[in-house]
Amino acid sequence: MTLLVARDQQLGPYRIRQVVGTGGFGTVYEAVDVRTGIRVALKIPHHQDRGREYLTYEPSLLAQLQHPNIVQLIDATTHEGLFFFVMEFVEGRSLSQRLDEEHILDWSEAVAIIRQVAEAVRFAHQHRILHRDLRPANILLRSDGVVKVTDFGIAKWLKDSDYAHTVIGSPPYMAPEQLEGKATFASDIYSMGVVLYEMVTGQLPYFDVNFVLLKQKILQGQCMTPHQLWPDRVPVTISQFIMKAIERKRSLRFQTADEFLQALDLAVQSATRRTARSSRLPRPPETVRVPAPAQRRRYCWNCAQVLHEYTVRCPACGEIQ
Numbered sequence: 001m002t003l004l005v006a007r008d009q010q011l012g013p014y015r016i017r018q019v020v021g022t023g024g025f026g027t028v029y030e031a032v033d034v035r036t037g038i039r040v041a042l043k044i045p046h047h048q049d050r051g052r053e054y055l056t057y058e059p060s061l062l063a064q065l066q067h068p069n070i071v072q073l074i075d076a077t078t079h080e081g082l083f084f085f086v087m088e089f090v091e092g093r094s095l096s097q098r099l100d101e102e103h104i105l106d107w108s109e110a111v112a113i114i115r116q117v118a119e120a121v122r123f124a125h126q127h128r129i130l131h132r133d134l135r136p137a138n139i140l141l142r143s144d145g146v147v148k149v150t151d152f153g154i155a156k157w158l159k160d161s162d163y164a165h166t167v168i169g170s171p172p173y174m175a176p177e178q179l180e181g182k183a184t185f186a187s188d189i190y191s192m193g194v195v196l197y198e199m200v201t202g203q204l205p206y207f208d209v210n211f212v213l214l215k216q217k218i219l220q221g222q223c224m225t226p227h228q229l230w231p232d233r234v235p236v237t238i239s240q241f242i243m244k245a246i247e248r249k250r251s252l253r254f255q256t257a258d259e260f261l262q263a264l265d266l267a268v269q270s271a272t273r274r275t276a277r278s279s280r281l282p283r284p285p286e287t288v289r290v291p292a293p294a295q296r297r298r299y300c301w302n303c304a305q306v307l308h309e310y311t312v313r314c315p316a317c318g319e320i321q
Contacts, residue, residue, distance in 0.1 A: 005029060005044060011079040014042055014086065021137075025058060025153030030089060039089040040074060048083060059085040061152045064127050069120035071140070071150040090150070092143045095195070096136035103202045107238050110199035111268055113139070114192055115261065116147035121192065122257030124149075125185050130156045130164055132183055134191035135173045136198065156183070171211060172204045176219050176248055189254045193245025200238070201229045205246060221248025235271035 005027075009016045013035050020028040026045040033040055045055050062073035062085075076085035095113065099105075105113075117139055124131060131138075132154050140148040156164035164183040175190035177183060197205050205223040208214040217223075223246075227239035241263055247253040254260040 010034070011042070011082065011084060012077060014040065016042070023151060023153060025151075031086075039091075041071070041087045041089045042084055043087065044082065044084045048081075052083075055083045058153050058155070061129055061155055061157060062087070065124055065129065065152075067120055067123040069116045069147055069149060070123065071148045087150075090140040090142055090148050092141045094137050095139040095141055095199075098141060099136055099198065099202075104233075105199045107200045107234050107271070108268075110196055111238070111264065112145075113141070113147050113199065114196045115264060117149055117192055117195070118257050118261050118264070120147075120149040121188050122261065124155075125188070125257055128158045130158055130183060130185060131188050131191075132156060132164060132169050132178070133173075134188055134195060135170045136195060139195070158185075171214055171218075172207055174218070175250070176221070177250055179215050179218060184250065185257075186250050186253050186255050189257065189260050190246055192260065193242055193253075197226055197242050197246065200234050200242070201226050203229075219248070221246075235267075235274060237267040237270040237274070241267040 005011070005016050007016055007018060011031075013033055014031040015034050017030045017032060017039075020030050020041060022028070026043045029042045029044070031040050031042040032038065043058075047054065056076060059073055059076040062071070063076075066072065071090060072088045074086040074088060077083075117134070121131065121134070129152070131149070131152065133151060134149070138149065138151040140150055142148060154168050156166075158164065164178075167179060167181045169178055169183075169191075171179070173191045173194045175183070175187040178187040178190075194205060206214060206217040208217060225239045225243055226234040227236050244252070244263070245254055245260065254263060
């Protein structure tokens with residue numbers, strides 16, 4: 001059920017300004033708190049008739065995650081029968097928008113972004129919360145350099161289990177075990193590795209418009225390393241770090257965000273030393289290669305159908321995107 005909220009409509013003390021985005025769980029609006037004049041992000045779940053437990057699931061998770069790299073919950077309330085929750089408004093753009101414009105980032109900047117994402121993931125995992133949908137669209141880049149992880153709409157609280165059994169997420173960023181209904185904390189590590197791979201190469205490690213073929217590629221786990229794709233841009237140690245993060249076998253991957261961050265620091269230190277040494281040597285002129293725009297696809301969160309960039313409702317299953 002799609003809920004239409006008009007510009008300048010007021011929900012309690014919050015006045016709607018414009019739509020920010022729509023996902024599988026709900027629509028996010030930019031709004032202003034008329035009491036303070038502060039801009040906020042207001043999320044209205046699509047399915048208002050599914051009961052309070054369903055409606056309050058995401059805000060109840062966010063309430064546990066008070067961290068500088070996670071979008072903060074401000075309020076969760078009902079106005080004239082309409083449930084919504086309010087979050088901080090992040091001034092800036094998503095990593096997805098930036099990659100659409102720039103296609104590829106310098107490895108040092110990409111590492112700085114993923115380090116903040118990993119700090120957020122580490123904090124969430126300490127609370128046994130698995131994000132399950134870490135991808136550029138859910139990583140917000142504030143204008144002052146602060147990175148914020150958002151959209152815990154399909155996150156899972158692993159309170160009494162070591163796995164999340166539902167097959168859900170964005171297929172190109174999903175770990176092999178997540179595609180088979182056994183997502184663990186290491187699955188979020190894999191997703192971060194894919195995001196870092198995409199930032200430094202301008203492309204995904206595995207992609208196909210056919211979900212079955214994409215799944216097959218991910219399960220096989222054979223792709224070119226970032227250094228093979230960009231030998232002059234991606235240091236060997238950074239490339240090796242990324243490939244370990246996206247290991248097909250979970251046991252060979254970083255198991256925790258702590259391991260991920262420690263190994264990242266070592267890889268950066270090694271890459272920096274090698275770069276410093278090589279910069280002292282005379283080098284012949286190099287031809288700069290300009291990367292082609294990355295082909296990144298949208299998938300239905302519910303049935304994995306490939307979608308057009310501006311699709312609002314999945315033509316296969318009918319779910320709002």
